[in-house]
Amino acid sequence: MTAELGTKSGTVKSPPDIYSRFAAFTAADDLIAAGLYPYFQALQSGEGSTVRAGGRDLVMCGSNNYLGLTGDPRVLAAARGATERYGSSSTGSRFLNGNTELHEELEAELAAFLGKPAALVMSTGYQTNxxxxxALLTPRDYVLIDHDAHASLVDGCRLSGARMRKFPHNDAAGLRRVLERLPDDAGRLVVVDGVYSMEGDICDLPAVTRVCEEYGARLLVDDAHGLGVLAGGRGTAAHFGLTDRVDLITVTFSKSLASLGGAVLGSREAIHYLKHNARSLMFSASMTPSNTASALAALRILRAEPELPATALANADHVRLGLTRAGVLAGESSTPIIPLPTAGATDTIRIWQRLVQRGVYVNPVLPPAASPRLRTSYTAAHTVTQLDRVVDAFAAEVAPHQRALRPAASTSVA
Known part of the structure; x- marks a missing residue:
């Protein structure tokens, strides 16, 4: 609706009211009215291998708590100790008054563990990217990003003003074709995930690094889902022995390191530059003392107990074998993330509801985030008994739906 506004020069129509789009957004209300709304579920306990939601105890297969450390007594004690010593908040950015010894300890130990000269800790993984x-890119540069890269990477590219080009998912040949068309005098950065959060597949980093070196492009790997999982927890670059050939690695602490925050790792020169130019660091309050201490404690546990990543991977392999035997189609993955393809929003949510009734919590994923699927993930804390119960639930609820889709359904959801 527009209104007539009187001015000295006559009557003009008022501009559109941006609030009018609220009324036009009905998708969530439609799901709520149909009893199908699956989001913002209020959990009534912490996220271990089980979780309480809606009055039910559920096996949690939707968490990124890969090492199962969110409830570890050592992590909780570190959080309490930091709060008692430093208080509940740093009340400012690290650039000014929010920097503590804990932040610098975490940077030093993280850099040493991942094999990079330096690290810079920020308040979230999203803010890190x-x-x-x-800070790194300008409108004169080109940034080449995998089609399935995380939203934080896409948003960071947009914020930079650089000329963004997407290449087909995990396709180094496609990357080469894009690079071939760039002007010789353009700065260029290639951006990929180490482990893709929806597919669970690992970046073809050997091929990507070769193409980057051939065309003089720098490389950033977001290893949010690789840290704590691959190569004894050291991540995707270490998994391939390519740490020295990856320019920048970004990570988050909200997954394997049982906390909240993020970091970027690279050369000392790169980190020095970012410390003084990354606005999301300079103009955001720093990680709280409790979050910083939690991540540091989790990192130390990971270093001391390298069997934790192996257990998470073994648990996911146990589920994959069970799915194969039960005739459940799954995406091609060798990580703790296993996507189960579905068709259509309504069917996906109904299956999710029935799994909850069977005592299993997974994540229903719909476009535009990805093609319809149930995103499942597994941790070092799961027991074999729990995993077998999960496979039985998938066999009962997911397999019949997938059989009805064949031959249209694919064994891959990429």
């Missing part, structure tokens, strides 16, 4: 990309 935004800050790094916006």
């Amino acid at each position: 935004l800050g790094v990309l916006a």
